[in-house]
Amino acid sequence: MAEIxxxxxxxxxxxxxxxxxxxxxxxxxxxVVLLGASGCGKTTLLRIIxxxxxxxxxxxxxxxxxxxxxxxxxRGISMVFQNYAVFPxxxxxxxxxxxxxxxxxxxxxxxxxVTRTAELMHIEQLLKRYSGQLSGGQRQxxxxxxxxxxxxxxxxxxxxxxxLDALLRLEMRAELKGVLAASKTTTIYVTHDQVEAMSLADRxxxxxxxxxxxxxxxxxxxxxxxxxxxxxxxGNPPMNFLPARALGEGRWQVAGHDFVGxxxxxxxxxxxxxxxxxxxxxxxxxxEVRVVEPLGPHTLVTATVAGVMLRAVLESTLVVAPGDxxxxxxxxxxxxxxxxxxxxxxx
Ligand code: ATP
Numbered sequence: 618m619a620e621i622x623x624x625x626x627x628x629x630x631x632x633x634x635x636x637x638x639x640x641x642x643x644x645x646x647x648x649v650v651l652l653g654a655s656g657c658g659k660t661t662l663l664r665i666i667x668x669x670x671x672x673x674x675x676x677x678x679x680x681x682x683x684x685x686x687x688x689x690x691x692r693g694i695s696m697v698f699q700n701y702a703v704f705p706x707x708x709x710x711x712x713x714x715x716x717x718x719x720x721x722x723x724x725x726x727x728x729x730x731v732t733r734t735a736e737l738m739h740i741e742q743l744l745k746r747y748s749g750q751l752s753g754g755q756r757q758x759x760x761x762x763x764x765x766x767x768x769x770x771x772x773x774x775x776x777x778x779x780x781l782d783a784l785l786r787l788e789m790r791a792e793l794k795g796v797l798a799a800s801k802t803t804t805i806y807v808t809h810d811q812v813e814a815m816s817l818a819d820r821x822x823x824x825x826x827x828x829x830x831x832x833x834x835x836x837x838x839x840x841x842x843x844x845x846x847x848x849x850x851x852g853n854p855p856m857n858f859l860p861a862r863a864l865g866e867g868r869w870q871v872a873g874h875d876f877v878g879x880x881x882x883x884x885x886x887x888x889x890x891x892x893x894x895x896x897x898x899x900x901x902x903x904x905e906v907r908v909v910e911p912l913g914p915h916t917l918v919t920a921t922v923a924g925v926m927l928r929a930v931l932e933s934t935l936v937v938a939p940g941d942x943x944x945x946x947x948x949x950x951x952x953x954x955x956x957x958x959x960x961x962x963x964x
């Protein structure tokens with residue numbers, strides 16, 4: 618059992634607050650991704666869990682044990698970082714065995730674990746090679762194998778795939794997902810890549826400015842962003858936003874159209890819709906097409922609606938050109954609303 622509890626964790630570097638007060642529980646065997654833009658505090662939070670950084674406030678518990686004052690090696694964790702720290706002068710075997718030898722495990726056990734994890738990561742044929750002679754992708758596999766060989770309760774990963782080229786990234790992503798699910802390890806994974814987050818996570822914790830703004834299943838984060846930031850950060854292209862003026866009785870005017878929305882006392886809120894939830898139909902929002910990008914499976918159209926730029930993902934069979942006018946109707950149950958003051962979703 619390795620549930621991780623982060624309770625009121627804050628971190629201040631001199632006058633700068635990198636983390637406010639983070640509360641997050643990661644269930645045993647869960648795969649949680651910390652997702653956010655550069656500087657939002659993801660790495661700092663991971664380093665605090667790892668024991669490489671001391672929190673200014675709060676507590677970290679792993680498997681029912683308070684660990685925030687314990688050294689990293691006493692926490693039952695393994696780490697994989699972006700710059701994979703594979704020792705070039707050691708063979709692949711010795712790299713994977715490194716932590717096991719430090720623990721003075723019996724030799725047959727070292728051999729068993731190295732062989733097993735090397736097979737898992739498909740590098741069993743490389744065990745005798747020096748790591749300095751490996752490609753980036755192979756080195757990354759060694760780094761993951763080394764972490765898995767420790768049979769830790771918890772694996773922490775910080776952008777482990779970011780040094781790989783796009784194709785290899787895709788391949789390693791699918792592999793990691795399979796391997797980590799099979800290993801039953803609790804995993805925390807840091808990335809700024811939303812596709813990676815969506816594809817890997819049981820739950821995504823979206824971070825912004827030193828806070829977690831939403832922690833939920835990928836489909837929830839995508840469909841029901843708790844804050845405007847989440848809608849604008851997740852999705853490629855991101856959510857569209859239009860101002861909505863109060864007409865009273867829960868009705869709102871958006872680009873000259875009336876919509877039924879939340880009952881809010883605010884004079885103006887924001888209407889939000891994902892680009893794939895806009896479809897050409899009569900009586901829709903009048904959009905003037907600016908850019909047309911045929912992307913194969915669909916066509917991405919950038920257009921202005923009442924002077925606001927938005928994007929729509931449309932059928933690739935649609936014939937459309939810049940300067941055309943389209944009538945784009947939003948799918949009614951996909952419309953979301955945000956409070957411009959608090960930036961939070963209004964439900
Ligand atoms: P990235 O994806 O760029 O690594 P991140 O979300 O992981 O970003 P952190 O590395 O956690 O961000 O940093 C959060 C903030 O804290 C940043 O503004 C960073 O400059 C600051 N910070 C991190 N470490 C220190 C430090 N040792 N001293 C001062 N400021 C720091």
